[in-house]
Amino acid sequence: MYLGLDLGTSGVKALLMDGAQIVVGSANGHLDVSRPHAGWSEQNPADWIRATEDAVSALKAAHPVEFAAVRGIGLSGQMHGATLLDASDTVLRPCILWNDTRSHLEAARLDADPRFRSITGNIVFPGFTAPKLAWVKANEPDLFARVAKVLLPKDFLRLWLTGEHISEMSDSAGTAWLDVAARRWSPELLAATDLGEEHMPSLVEGTAPGGTLRPDLASAWGLSGDVVVAGGAGDNAASACGMGTVGHGHAFVSLGTSGVLFAATDSYLPNPESAVHTFCHALPATWHQMGVILSATDCLNWLSGVTGKSAADLTASLGDTLKAPTGVTFLPYLSGERTPHNDAAIRGAFVGLGHESGQAALAQAVLEGVAFALADNLAALKAAGTTLDRVTAIGGGSRSRIWLKAIATALGLPVDLPADGDFGAAFGAARLGLIAATGADPLAVCTAPATAETIEPDAGLADAYADAYGRFRALYPAVKNAGH
Structure with missing residues (x-):
């Protein structure tokens, strides 16, 4: 048996998987976020332990025999958080989380130092460590x-x-201290923030052992023998391991609150000027690129709040057949944008409204706007040398077939829908636990789920979508300039 632990922002998920990768069960422990000032986002690390104990206790109670057979543990977690310890490993202050923006001035100062983009392959974002x-x-x-x-x-x-103080490559790539090509800490970048390698954990690959469960904790959990803890992964890389997005050119599009276009690569292909994240993957000698749009399903939820119609009703009103864009364009920058603009100040807009523009036209424009923003991400990845021939859709928004048709047509790529199952970060972490404990081939373990359905681009609308995407691209500089 293998245990995956995913430390998210709102909770810890514990997932139990057997050697055949059949999920036995899962449980959750709740977490809250503290926001003592505007732009701040913090958590007490002691709450992570409490939530993990809650999740593990529930899982153990539900599956006592299976849990007692755990031989490997994999870890996944929210990235970028700064957990500060003194010489006796006492926590010095609440952890500053990934979505905390207080350090925007410091981020701009570090990003102005050309060594950071050169060595890390990434812009220094305020969310980084x-x-x-x-x-x-x-x-x-x-x-x-x-x-x-x-x-x-x-x-x-x-x-x-x-x-033990140990980390791994995928999570550490999001600190702005890692030499992402060489997969090691950069003494030069650490020194730029008055730190040294002695302040950092040692590094292993995500598939390698990264410690052994403490005997007293193993005893308390009813486990015997050495239980290996894998290096693990940051949450997006762990999700990719769960989805089997580990081979060169494999990719997924995630339609959650935010949107992500994630592509695995077998070489280091940075493109920081387009705000593409280029990080190490959880597997050795593998990297990944990631474009991020800050508002995906958030845009549809916003329109739902404005119209008083549920998101499901809004998409249902569009029917099952993809239609040509109406001429109404939506820029989905409700909270700024990451890829490709790196613009925290830009805001969204509807353009091209007429007397005939009703609720359905607005809903259609929102779906198209998110699809075109993902097309911007695809262009940014292509500029860095990544070519994709298809993507797999995950996340809550992927339940909308009409939205997936719009995305397939905007990207010009088939969109695969996986068969039902739990393929998220906790599952990916459990897979890493299996690999670390058994020495199994990572590519043989991290396979993709079966495809339940493939949504092809609508060739008949390719030209209309290309024209609409051209209008979309032209509007960002116009809106940006109008705001200044």
């Missing part, structure tokens, strides 16, 4: 002086599980 430490040094200098170790959230959980 390095600018958070620069903020702590500037605003909490006495506390900064006591920092002995900086851990990412899942690696603090590992410290509790194993007693």
